[in-house]
Amino acid sequence: MRQAFERMLVYVDGSEGSILAARLAAVLASQTHAELHALAVVNTRALSDLVQAHIFLEAEREEYRRDMDEDATRYLRHATEMGKRLGVYVEGHSVSGSIAAAIKNKALEIGADLLVMGPPPQIRSRRDALYDEVETAMRTAPCSVLVARDEERIEELYEQLS
Amino acid sequence: MALIELLNERAIKVPLMARDKNGVIRELVDVLAAAYGLDNAENVFLSVLDREAQGSTGLSDGIAVPHGKTDAVPNILLAVGTAPDGVQFDAIDGQPSRLFFLMVAPPEKTGPHIAALAEIARLSRQSALCSALASAKSASEIMALMKGD
Numbered sequence: 342m343r344q345a346f347e348r349m350l351v352y353v354d355g356s357e358g359s360i361l362a363a364r365l366a367a368v369l370a371s372q373t374h375a376e377l378h379a380l381a382v383v384n385t386r387a388l389s390d391l392v393q394a395h396i397f398l399e400a401e402r403e404e405y406r407r408d409m410d411e412d413a414t415r416y417l418r419h420a421t422e423m424g425k426r427l428g429v430y431v432e433g434h435s436v437s438g439s440i441a442a443a444i445k446n447k448a449l450e451i452g453a454d455l456l457v458m459g460p461p462p463q464i465r466s467r468r469d470a471l472y473d474e475v476e477t478a479m480r481t482a483p484c485s486v487l488v489a490r491d492e493e494r495i496e497e498l499y500e501q502l503s
Numbered sequence: 504m505a506l507i508e509l510l511n512e513r514a515i516k517v518p519l520m521a522r523d524k525n526g527v528i529r530e531l532v533d534v535l536a537a538a539y540g541l542d543n544a545e546n547v548f549l550s551v552l553d554r555e556a557q558g559s560t561g562l563s564d565g566i567a568v569p570h571g572k573t574d575a576v577p578n579i580l581l582a583v584g585t586a587p588d589g590v591q592f593d594a595i596d597g598q599p600s601r602l603f604f605l606m607v608a609p610p611e612k613t614g615p616h617i618a619a620l621a622e623i624a625r626l627s628r629q630s631a632l633c634s635a636l637a638s639a640k641s642a643s644e645i646m647a648l649m650k651g652d
Binding site (some may be wrong): 355356383387388390391393394395396397398400401405408409411412462474 | 508554557558560562563568570595608611613614615616617618620621623624625627628
């Protein structure tokens with residue numbers, strides 16, 4: 342019989358929500374023996390928007406791009422270490438582009454059957470609802486989506502298994 | 504991080520008193536320092552000036568987005584100000600600037616910093632909204648407009 346979830350993808354961006362999501366994904370992978378992939382996205386679309394809008398200079402784009410590449414590597418290393426504590430191998434992926442499209446494409450590419458994410462930011466304006474990339478990723482994901490909440494419970498599960 | 508999460512009514516000044524570019528940046532940094540109790544406002548000011556020296560952040564249609572990266576702030580901070588009569592900010596269209604978004608961030612917050620600036624870039628393309636923001640009579644009116652109320 343097939344497992345409910347065989348290949349999971351967790352999106353990591355350094356936020357507290359995404360760290361919680363990585364912990365939950367590691368717990369689930371440990372309990373279900375599903376493959377676990379972590380994805381960090383270097384948001385080059387936003388950088389291009391900023392250059393196009395004349396807010397950023399070309400040199401600034403390069404500088405921030407390097408910073409974002411380093412951040413992505415750090416987030417994936419953290420996710421890998423979290424998995425390791427539970428004996429779970431985490432395959433890290435760093436891609437560039439827009440966040441929502443990158444998540445969708447990676448989920449399709451690896452055949453993910455579950456996307457694990459932190460909670461989207463609180464929507465406090467109509468504009469937020471239109472433009473939030475995490476929200477968009479949840480709406481456009483090609484598979485089931487699990488939103489990590491209840492920090493206490495997730496931490497407890499994680500500590501029990503580690 | 505949604506732009507609205509960075510907005511703080513105490514970090515909005517309507518109208519600004521300054522009448523030149525450096526004065527506007529100084530005044531907005533002072534607004535931030537007062538709103539967030541910054542110890543080292545001078546370094547914040549210098550980080551924005553450094554960036555501005557490489558090329559103006561005055562966009563077209565009266566909007567300017569001075570910004571900088573500095574260890575002198577603990578988080579991404581945003582100040583908003585208006586100058587109804589316009590201030591010469593070396594904007595790309597040569598026109599005076601009337602609406603200012605000053606954003607500073609610590610070096611390790613690159614991702615959210617980019618996302619927030621990109622949101623301002625999108626907002627800058629909404630001319631009716633920007634015009635309403637530049638004409639706002641109070642900080643609370645700016646908050647309401649930004650929330651889409």
